Amino acid sequence: MEKNNSIIPPHGGYRKLKTFQLGQLIYDVTVRFSDRYIDKYSRTRDQMVQAARSGVQNIAEGSQASATSKKTELKLTSVARASLEELRLDYEDYLRQHRLRLWEKDEPLRKELVAQKCVTSDDVARWVVQVKKGVYGPYGHNGHDGRYEEISANAVLVLIGVACSLLDRQIASLASNFTNEGGFSERLYRVRSQTRRNQL
Numbered sequence: 001m002e003k004n005n006s007i008i009p010p011h012g013g014y015r016k017l018k019t020f021q022l023g024q025l026i027y028d029v030t031v032r033f034s035d036r037y038i039d040k041y042s043r044t045r046d047q048m049v050q051a052a053r054s055g056v057q058n059i060a061e062g063s064q065a066s067a068t069s070k071k072t073e074l075k076l077t078s079v080a081r082a083s084l085e086e087l088r089l090d091y092e093d094y095l096r097q098h099r100l101r102l103w104e105k106d107e108p109l110r111k112e113l114v115a116q117k118c119v120t121s122d123d124v125a126r127w128v129v130q131v132k133k134g135v136y137g138p139y140g141h142n143g144h145d146g147r148y149e150e151i152s153a154n155a156v157l158v159l160i161g162v163a164c165s166l167l168d169r170q171i172a173s174l175a176s177n178f179t180n181e182g183g184f185s186e187r188l189y190r191v192r193s194q195t196r197r198n199q200l
Helices: 018-037 043-065 070-097 108-116 121-132 148-181 184-199
Strands: none
Touching: 018 043, 018 070, 018 121, 018 148, 043 070, 070 148, 108 121, 108 148, 121 148
16 A cells, blocks of 8 residues: 555645745845836836735745646646746836846857856845946946946846746646656555555
8 A cells, every 4th residue: 555645745845946046036136226217106017026926926826736736736837937938028118118138149148147046135235236337348338338227127037037937847847747647646556556455
């Protein structure tokens, strides 16, 4: 007979997930960005903060729900991915509406930021200041110095891109595991079947 810990597998370890850690960082940086650059009465500000919060919260809730429902875990992780996509569009809208530059895919600063492995919003803020000061080379576009909000928004977009890529892989893995192994109901059925066989 299977033991109880095989019926209810290890779950809730979301704090160790790279997607959760990145989601939390994106949320903290978004709150900081919104406080600094977006009018406090703006509906966009609330939407951005809520989208960032939804990303991190749904990763956590999905991980916790995995004990008894892999389907719920998959659904909530997908919601987190969708929330971050919404947030990505908000940052891109901000740059466009303020006539600021959106970094191209081959922008070297993208790799520079990823290499920093920032953990806190203070880490990201320090990196933004370094970029502005030219630590990684002259920064600007068409002869104009880049503004802090331009660098900051693009930095968050880089983090969102990494998080979305990791979430895509996480969702694909969850879907594959669910297809191949089933969820709580299937595990419970196997345990009951084994128990009956052992009683014969």
